[in-house]
Amino acid sequence: MKTYPLKPLSLVLLIFGFSTTVSALEGDAERGKAAAAVCTACHQADGSGLSVPGAESWPRLAGLNAAYIYKQLQDFNSGQRTNAAMAPFAAMLSDQQMQDVAVYFSQLVPRLAQGGEAVDEALLKQGEMLVTRGDWSRYIPSCQSCHGPNSQGAGASFPGIAGQHAGYLEAQLYNWQQGKRRNDPQQLMLAIAERMNADDIKAVAAWLSMQPAK
Ligand code: HEC
Ligand code: HEC
The missing domain is CATH 1.10.760.10 (Cytochrome c-like domain)
Structure with missing residues (x-):
């Protein structure tokens, strides 16, 4: 099987070429x-x-x-x-x-996330597959092609999603499907969420929640 791990990322780097240099926060x-x-x-x-x-x-x-x-x-x-x-x-x-x-x-260091424990092995495998390789037969790119190596996040635009609670991850994917979250640049996440079915969503959320955040 052919994989295209870098394609979406390079596309996105084009889109964000200028905006990723978000001015440093003046936070204390x-x-x-x-x-x-x-x-x-x-x-x-x-x-x-x-x-x-x-x-x-x-x-x-x-x-x-x-x-x-x-x-x-x-x-x-x-x-x-x-x-x-x-x-x-x-x-x-x-x-x-x-x-x-x-x-x-x-600057805080997170504990392990929750919510993936009750999910069966087959669904976890499906989650791992979607996160690390995507499913090109359905135009779903791998999550880590944008969310960075091991889905730990990439810059200001792509949040870390590994080690996030499963229930929250699921809720966000449904929020995009239902139009409650419309803040993704270029509707990048809407385009992906709308191709995912309920099993896909449960699978990626469970698997990601069991990976440690850095
Ligand atoms: C083409 C790039 C791209 C790909 C591929 C991608 N995402 Fe995203 N994702 C984004 C961007 C950009 C955001 C941040 C949107 C914002 O600014 O709020 C995001 C945000 C998210 C969030 C919200 C995180 C939070 O803390 O609220 C979740 C959950 C998420 N993505 C899940 C996924 C999953 C699961 C996959 C794989 C099936 C995936 N993403 C693939 C670009 C992408
Ligand atoms: C009553 C409970 C509650 C309190 C108190 C609360 N939040 Fe939240 N927060 C939530 C919920 C629920 C979400 C998820 C919303 C969604 O599903 O979109 C959230 C989401 C967020 C997010 C988005 C995280 C992401 O990954 O995209 C940020 C940032 C945030 N909260 C910051 C804060 C800050 C800062 C405060 C205090 C000033 C605060 N919250 C107080 C319940 C709360």
């Missing part, structure tokens, strides 16, 4: 820690988030790229991303506080 981790006190109820004191079975999972923020975190907070405020639990907390931060909490959380 100490101030961020203070402003993040209200966030820990959901995202936890160490920023690892929590997966509550049968309920909404709270994503890990620890170790995510600071500029990515900052962009997400702006996107909740502009309505490009909608979530009833999260939106009020994004709204209460000033622009400076968004930069501060972004830098703070980016």
Whole structure:
């Protein structure tokens, strides 16, 4: 079988050639820690988030790229991303506080994610296949071609998705399918999410949640 591991990435580097040099955040981790006190109820004191079975999972923020975190907070405020639990907390931060909490959380070291344990071996294999090789018969590129080696993230534009809670990953893929998340540049994620079925989504979310975040 032929694989094209670098194609989507090079395409994306073209698209992002100029925008990846996002100006450095002027954030302060100490101030961020203070402003993040209200966030820990959901995202936890160490920023690892929590997966509550049968309920909404709270994503890990620890170790995510600071500029990515900052962009997400702006996107909740502009309505490009909608979530009833999260939106009020994004709204209460000033622009400076968004930069501060972004830098703070980016420096924390996450614990292992949850949610993949109950999934059977066949589905995990399918998840591994989609993440590492994609499925070109259905025009699904491998996730790591954009999300970086071992899906640990690449720069400010491509977040680390390894070691993220399964329930949260699933929710995001459905959010794109249902138009609740429209903040992806060039609709890169919408184009992928809409080609995935429920098994694909469960499979990638479970497998990714069991890989350690760096
Ligand atoms: C009541 C629970 C709750 C609180 C408190 C909360 N959040 Fe969230 N947060 C969520 C949920 C739920 C999501 C996932 C939303 C979705 O599915 O799109 C989220 C998502 C996020 C994301 C996006 C993560 C990603 O990987 O894209 C960021 C960034 C974030 N929160 C930052 C914060 C900050 C900073 C605070 C404190 C000022 C905070 N949150 C407080 C529940 C909460
Ligand atoms: C063509 C490039 C590309 C490919 C391939 C790709 N993604 Fe993404 N993905 C993105 C971008 C860009 C974002 C960030 C969108 C934003 O700015 O919020 C993203 C964000 C995500 C997020 C949200 C993470 C978070 O913290 O909220 C998830 C989940 C995700 N992708 C899953 C996947 C999965 C699963 C695959 C493989 C089936 C995949 N992606 C393949 C470009 C890509």
